[in-house]
Amino acid sequence: MTQIFDAENRAIFAQNYPETPHRLRHNLRDHPLLALDALAQLGESLPAASVEYNRGDLPTGVDPNSDIANGLSIGDTIRTVDICRSWAVLKNIEQVPEYRTLLLDLLGELKPIIERRTGAMLMPQGFIFVSSPDAVTPYHFDPEHNILLQLKGSKTMTQFPAGDPAYAPDETHEAYHTGGHRNLVWREELACGATDWTLEPGQAVFVPVMAPHHVKVGPDPSISLSITWRSDWSYAEADARAFNSVLRKSGLRPRAPGRYPARNKAKAFAWRVIRKLRRAG
Structure with a gap:
């Protein structure tokens, strides 16, 4: 398999992991497992709990109890992503052997760096996002170390400092880790603390554990791959x-x-x- 992160980008990752967001370049382009038809078939084969898809024409902040369903199946959502104004995520792609191999090959290039800094690389997981033009992923956080690789189209991840209660109150963290929702309450005054990371195909961004963020897709359909892992520290x-x-x-x-x-x-x-x-x- 062609090396996805070259020596220069592995060095950038080593300089910044695990707390500093940074941009990387990758060589994962036109992989057959990441083509639209293959992803539609993957979505149809995954358990229902491993698939999430919603309307993409959403505001930055969304009430967790809102009805944001798009009325389509996961396969139809992906196959018509150019027109259905939706957002879909295929979770835990490592459940499928071919995708597990892809994920572990990617993370294997970074594993020595990860384990020198935060110990054993635990719970490797992969998530694939397929989004219509201009789709929004609302303001939220995630518990994993995360690299988001852009494959098709463009998107802008707006990221905020991890661990700062101004952006994600301590009570919200506590609720999430005892069974609550990961979506956060958005207020326009938070925007002054944002850093925008606009990604084109071949680019990636590292997201520290629990760093709040929201995402806006560009004018074309988008496909991106999130490779994540946990550590004893996380x-x-x-x-x-x-x-x-x-x-x-x-x-x-x-x-x-x-x-x-x-x-x-x-x-x-x-x-x-x-x-x-x-x-x-």
Whole structure:
């Protein structure tokens, strides 16, 4: 397989991982598994829980309880992406052997860098986004280390500082890590803290764990691939957030977990004990 990230781009990644957003270039172009028809077939073969597709003509901020369905099947959404004004994501593509090989080959190029910095590369996952022109992915965050590779069309990811409660309040993090939604409340005054990353085919952007962002597709249909992984640090941060929700419900005002390289071990361990007791109860 042709190397996707060359030596220069691996060096850029090494300089910035895991906390600094940065642009990369990749050589993943015209792969047959990422063609539109192949993706429609993939979407039809995945379990329902691994497919999400909605209207794409949405505002930046969306109420998690809103009805944003597009009325189509996943296959029809992808095949008519140029006209259906929708947004689709195929989750956990590693469930399919051919796509798992593709994902692990990509991450394998970066694995030595990742593991020197944040330890074992855990839970490698892949997500494919197929979007109509001008589609919007609302303001949200994700718990994984993430590189978004643009394959077809263009899109602009507007990214905000990770770990700053001005953009994602501590209470929202705590709710998410105890079963809540990842969408965030958008306010126009947040825009002053944004950094725009406009991606053309062959470009990629790194997204730190829990960095808030929203996405707007350009004037043509877009296909992009998100390659993600977890680390002991990211799991500890998530579990410390969950433990903080217990403290907050007890009337306390807990301090937010530290960003990398803070370990967050004590709170993470406490939450894991609570979780284990709840499951045993």
